[in-house]
Amino acid sequence: xxxxxxxxxxxxxxxxxxxxxxxxxxxxxxxxxxxxxxxxxxxxxxxxxxxxxxxxxxxxxxxxxxxxxxxxxxxxxxxxxxxxxxxxxxxxxxxxxxxxxxxxxxxxxxxxxxxxxxxxxxxxxxxxxxxxxxxxxxxxxxxxxxxxxxxxxxxxxxxxxxxxxxxxxxxxxxxxxxxxxxxxxxxxxxxxxxxxxxxxxxxxxxxxxxxxxxxxxxxxxxxxxxxxxxxxxxxxxxxxxxxxxxxxxxxxxxxxxxxxxxxxxxxxxxxxxxxxxxxxxxxxxxxxxxxxxxxxxxxxxxxxxxxxxxxxxxxxxxxxxxxxxxxxxxxxxxxxxxxxxxxxxxxxxxxxxxxxxxxxxxxxxxxxxxxxxxxxxxxxxxxxxxxxxxxxxxxxxxxxxxxxxxxxxxxxxxxxxxxxxxxxxxxxxxxxxxxxxxxxxxxxxxxxxxxxxxxxxxxxxxxxxxxxxxxxxxxxxxxxxxx
Amino acid sequence: xxxxxxxxxxxxxxxxxxxxxxxxxxxxxxxxxxxxxxxxxxxxxxxxxxxxxxxxxxxxxxxxxxxxxxxxxxxxxxxxxxxxxxxxxxxxxxxxxxxxxxxxxxxxxxxxxxxxxxxxxxxxxxxxxxxxxxxxxxxxxxxxxxxxxxxxxxxxxxxxxxxxxxxxxxxxxxxxxxxxxxxxxxxxxxxxxxxxxxxxxxxxxxxxxxxxxxxxxxxxxxxxxxxxxxxxxxxxxxxxxxxxxxxxxxxxxxxxxxxxxxxxxxxxxxxxxxxxxxxxxxxxxxxxxxxxxxxxxxxxxxxxx
Numbered sequence: 001x002x003x004x005x006x007x008x009x010x011x012x013x014x015x016x017x018x019x020x021x022x023x024x025x026x027x028x029x030x031x032x033x034x035x036x037x038x039x040x041x042x043x044x045x046x047x048x049x050x051x052x053x054x055x056x057x058x059x060x061x062x063x064x065x066x067x068x069x070x071x072x073x074x075x076x077x078x079x080x081x082x083x084x085x086x087x088x089x090x091x092x093x094x095x096x097x098x099x100x101x102x103x104x105x106x107x108x109x110x111x112x113x114x115x116x117x118x119x120x121x122x123x124x125x126x127x128x129x130x131x132x133x134x135x136x137x138x139x140x141x142x143x144x145x146x147x148x149x150x151x152x153x154x155x156x157x158x159x160x161x162x163x164x165x166x167x168x169x170x171x172x173x174x175x176x177x178x179x180x181x182x183x184x185x186x187x188x189x190x191x192x193x194x195x196x197x198x199x200x201x202x203x204x205x206x207x208x209x210x211x212x213x214x215x216x217x218x219x220x221x222x223x224x225x226x227x228x229x230x231x232x233x234x235x236x237x238x239x240x241x242x243x244x245x246x247x248x249x250x251x252x253x254x255x256x257x258x259x260x261x262x263x264x265x266x267x268x269x270x271x272x273x274x275x276x277x278x279x280x281x282x283x284x285x286x287x288x289x290x291x292x293x294x295x296x297x298x299x300x301x302x303x304x305x306x307x308x309x310x311x312x313x314x315x316x317x318x319x320x321x322x323x324x325x326x327x328x329x330x331x332x333x334x335x336x337x338x339x340x341x342x343x344x345x346x347x348x349x350x351x352x353x354x355x356x357x358x359x360x361x362x363x364x365x366x367x368x369x370x371x372x373x374x375x376x377x378x379x380x381x382x383x384x385x386x387x388x389x390x391x392x393x394x395x396x397x398x399x400x401x402x403x404x405x406x407x408x409x410x411x412x413x414x415x416x417x418x419x420x421x422x423x424x425x426x427x428x429x430x431x432x433x434x435x436x437x438x439x440x441x442x443x444x445x446x447x448x449x450x451x452x453x454x455x456x457x458x459x460x461x462x463x464x465x466x467x468x469x470x471x472x473x474x475x476x477x478x479x480x481x482x483x
Numbered sequence: 484x485x486x487x488x489x490x491x492x493x494x495x496x497x498x499x500x501x502x503x504x505x506x507x508x509x510x511x512x513x514x515x516x517x518x519x520x521x522x523x524x525x526x527x528x529x530x531x532x533x534x535x536x537x538x539x540x541x542x543x544x545x546x547x548x549x550x551x552x553x554x555x556x557x558x559x560x561x562x563x564x565x566x567x568x569x570x571x572x573x574x575x576x577x578x579x580x581x582x583x584x585x586x587x588x589x590x591x592x593x594x595x596x597x598x599x600x601x602x603x604x605x606x607x608x609x610x611x612x613x614x615x616x617x618x619x620x621x622x623x624x625x626x627x628x629x630x631x632x633x634x635x636x637x638x639x640x641x642x643x644x645x646x647x648x649x650x651x652x653x654x655x656x657x658x659x660x661x662x663x664x665x666x667x668x669x670x671x672x673x674x675x676x677x678x679x680x681x682x683x684x685x686x687x688x689x690x691x692x693x694x695x696x697x698x699x700x701x702x703x704x705x706x707x708x709x710x711x712x713x714x715x716x717x718x719x720x721x722x723x724x725x726x727x728x729x730x731x732x733x734x735x736x737x738x739x740x741x742x743x744x745x746x747x748x749x750x751x752x753x754x755x756x757x758x759x760x761x762x763x764x765x766x767x768x769x770x771x772x773x774x775x776x777x778x779x780x781x782x783x784x785x786x787x788x
Contacts, residue, residue: 073639073673076687110621110686114637115669 014200018192022185029181033174040173044166045136051088052134052161056145058082059157063096064147067104067154072114075105083107093121093160099153121160139164202233206240218244258444262376265383265441266321266345273317273345280310317344323375331475334371336361339399339408342375346382355389358396368476369406373448380441381410381468388414388466396465405454406472411465422458425468445470529561532737535574535586536567537642537724547760554753558744569674571644578729584737585728591646593725594778597771600727603738604745605769607723608696608762612769614723615695616647618716619683627690630655630716638667639679639688646777647694648676651718654780677701684711696723700762722773726766 004010008019059082066074075096083091095106097118106112112119122142134143141161147154205225212219220241226234287303287310294300320341340361350357378397385395389412396411417425425442449456454472461467534555536548548565555563566583568574571592578586579596585603593600605612620627627633630652640663641648649672656666663670671688673679676697682688695717702709726745728738748754749765758765 072637072669072671072687073678073682076682076685077678080685105687108686109688114687 014193014196017196018189021192022189025185025188026181029177029184033177033181036177037170037174040170044170048089048141048161048163048166049134049136052092052141052143052159055082055086055092056134056143056157056159059094059159060145060147063105063157064149064154067096067098067147068149070098070104072105076107076109079105079107090162090165092162095119095121095158096147096155097158098155104155119158121158136163139167202229202237206237209240209244218247220244254447257440258447261380261440261444265376265379273321273348277314277317280313284310313344316341320344323372330370330372331368332371333366334369334374334406335366336363338371338375339363339378342379342382345379346386349383350386350395353386353389354391355386356392356394358394360396360398362398362400363406365477367406367474369472369474370448370452373452374406374408374470374472377445377448377470378408378410380445381470384441385410385412385414385466385468388412388417390414401474402471404474406474407469408472409467409469411461411467413465416460416466417458417468426456426458530737531562531564532559532741533564533566533583534741535577535583535588536565537571537574537586537588544760547757550753550757550760554748554751554757555741555744557753558747558751559740561740571642575644578727581729581731584732585726585741587724587726589642589644589646589724590722590774590777591650591781592644593727594774594781595644597774597778599730601730601733601738602769602771603726603728603742604766605723605725605773606761607764607767610764611720612723612767612773613720614647615720616651616718617693617695617698617714618652618690619680619693619698619712620690620715621683621686622711622713624689624713627715631659632715633690634666635668636689637687638663638670639682639691640670640672641676641679641691641693642672642674645676645694646721646724646780647696647718648679648692650777650780650784651721652692654783655716655718657784657786680708680712684708690715694724703762719776721776722769725769725774 008016011019059079062078062082063075066072066078079094079096083094086092091107093106093108093111095112095118096104098104101118103112103114103116103118105114122137122140134141139162141159141163143157143159143161145157145159147156205221209219209221221237221244226237226241229237284307287307290303291300291307294303323338323341340359343357343359347357382395382397389395393413395413396409398409398411400407421442425446427446446456449470449472452472454470456471457469459467459469532555548567552563552565555565566574566577566586568577571589574583574586575588575592575596577583578588579599593602608614618630618633620633638652640652643649653663656663673682676694679688679691679693680698680701683691683693691712695714698709698712698714726741728741732738744754745766746768748758
């Protein structure tokens with residue numbers, strides 16, 4: 001994780017752009033400085049060479065006559081005066097040697113004594129055959145300047161010029177360039193940071209709107225914010241808003257579809273329910289008939305009891321249908337009966353196919369849950385199972401509590417759920433577009449489960465039964481839930 | 484109108500000097516005006532005086548030259564032209580030929596041409612008309628305590644016609660039957676006592692022959708320079724470089740005027756300022772015999788030659 005954080009490729013843009021900008025400025029500055037230093041060095045050397053040459057010409061002119069007279073004092077005085085009058089560079093070391101190579105006079109008589117053999121101003125380790133003219137070596141310039149009179153060589157002026165002042169100038173230039181480059185780089189980096197931060201601001205807006213989208217409805221970006229953007233981001237925001245509207249429309253469509261499917265499932269059950277109502281009706285009419293025709297108390301009370309049971313059954317069936325029909329999606333207290341009466345809705349259908357329904361509800365008291373959604377989901381799963389199971393097969397429902405979850409397992413001994421249906425039921429992320437045609441029931445189960453903060457899973461039990469488990473968060477328990 | 488010309492002359496001569504000299508010259512101008520007025524009433528306009536100077540010690544001291552000219556002009560009531568040349572020989576030649584009315588020369592040329600010269604005045608230094616010749620070496624030089632330790636040196640002389648700057652050393656060597664060109668590895672002339680000191684101080688020369696009076700005065704005026712040198716030999720006291728006039732002009736008013744001016748220098752404020760610059764007490768009459776010792780040394784040298 002740390003290695004990843006250290007990897008520049010994973011640094012944020014608002015850091016990378018200023019760094020890259022600063023590095024680019026520094027690189028350009030380094031190249032320019034290098035070129036300028038080269039130019040400066042070349043110019044300095046050329047200028048110094050010509051400056052030293054002019055200077056040495058003047059010195060040569062002033063010492064030629066004294067040398068001709070073999071006069072150390074006048075030679076020395078000439079060197080002394082020429083050195084003292086020169087302001088452009090530090091006092092050079094000057095030595096006048098005669099034709100035989102012995103010193104006549106020098107600017108530093110204590111080092112280069114009159115009559116001493118010709119010295120080597122360049123030091124023993126750099127001894128070369130001194131070419132005539134000015135030679136630049138490191139921080140010094142050397143010259144052997146011939147002294148001629150009437151075409152004859154009388155001797156020479158040997159010179160050593162200290163050039164550290166030139167090197168200091170170069171160094172000062174380098175330091176100034178480095179400081180300036182650093183300042184420009186810092187300014188560029190700051191500019192880059194500000195520019196990137198400003199440029200990336202719309203990304204932040206977009207990102208926050210996308211973030212809202214993943215937790216709820218996608219909110220389009222406001223018109224005022226849109227108007228402030230650059231053309232590129234205005235177009236992008238426009239597309240985002242179009243997408244947001246499309247997502248909202250699709251969401252609305254999906255909700256409507258789910259609603260319609262709820263009613264449709266009731267419709268699918270309607271014949272069974274009608275049958276369920278109709279079946280006792282014959283017995284009820286028979287009981288009414290008995291009541292009207294018999295006076296015997298025993299018979300009458302039996303007929304009344306039958307009438308009561310039959311009407312109660314009809315009431316339960318109708319109530320169950322109404323509950324399913326009226327569901328508004330809000331959390332409400334669920335008593336065991338609220339789940340159990342689903343049997344009334346599906347049993348006629350299952351009976352018709354000769355399917356055996358096992359029903360076990362381990363929950364005693366009331367729970368505050370999304371009752372309507374649970375009922376709708378379990379109903380859909382039962383209908384789906386009834387389609388999967390062959391006539392004479394078995395479906396089992398088992399409801400129980402698991403910690404803070406209310407769990408409903410729907411098992412069937414059908415051939416198993418095809419993978420695309422499993423995916424439709426338990427796929428990750430928000431429910432995508434409703435499937436075309438088949439499988440709408442499972443897709444709605446997934447919407448209901450994820451909309452309530454629960455989850456759904458599919459298992460194959462012992463290779464015999466397919467178990468679809470839905471887990472629902474319990475918002476409150478017991479009597480509080482009743483209120 | 485004659486004194487007008489003198490005024491212009493005075494101003495002209497001060498042109499090119501430092502600002503200080505100019506101010507001084509303007510001050511002197513007032514003095515000239517006063518003396519010019521009195522003299523123009525007393526006598527007809529006199530000829531300009533010419534006075535020769537050897538570079539006795541301060542070849543570049545324009546203040547001194549200005550002050551000396553101002554004093555001589557004031558004291559003599561005449562315009563004064565100071566003439567200086569690089570070598571003693573040139574000044575001596577101008578004196579002998581009568582090109583200058585008088586000149587401050589060295590004892591050596593004086594004894595060499597004693598027959599043709601009149602002694603006008605002798606400077607008094609430290610109460611006496613005497614001075615010494617010094618042999619100096621760089622201050623840091625060890626193992627040199629006399630002239631004979633300087634064999635094989637590069638030696639700086641002042642002038643071949645200078646007593647202290649050549650004759651004394653050459654005569655001392657001659658007494659041992661040595662010649663400078665043999666005794667020293669190399670000898671050269673700087674044509675100024677000040678430059679002898681510079682040559683020795685800088686190390687250009689290993690030793691030098693110099694006027695002791697100049698060396699002593701320079702320890703006051705330029706102590707940094709003389710401190711780099713050390714005296715290893717002091718000669719006997721000898722006659723101070725004199726002021727002489729060509730004897731062919733004996734009796735003419737110019738030498739007399741100059742002599743009177745020199746002898747009266749210590750009694751005049753301008754003259755005293757000149758003497759102050761020169762570190763002299765004044766000028767005395769002096770006797771030709773004062774220079775007999777120098778004449779003897781010259782004889783020794785000639786004997787060797």
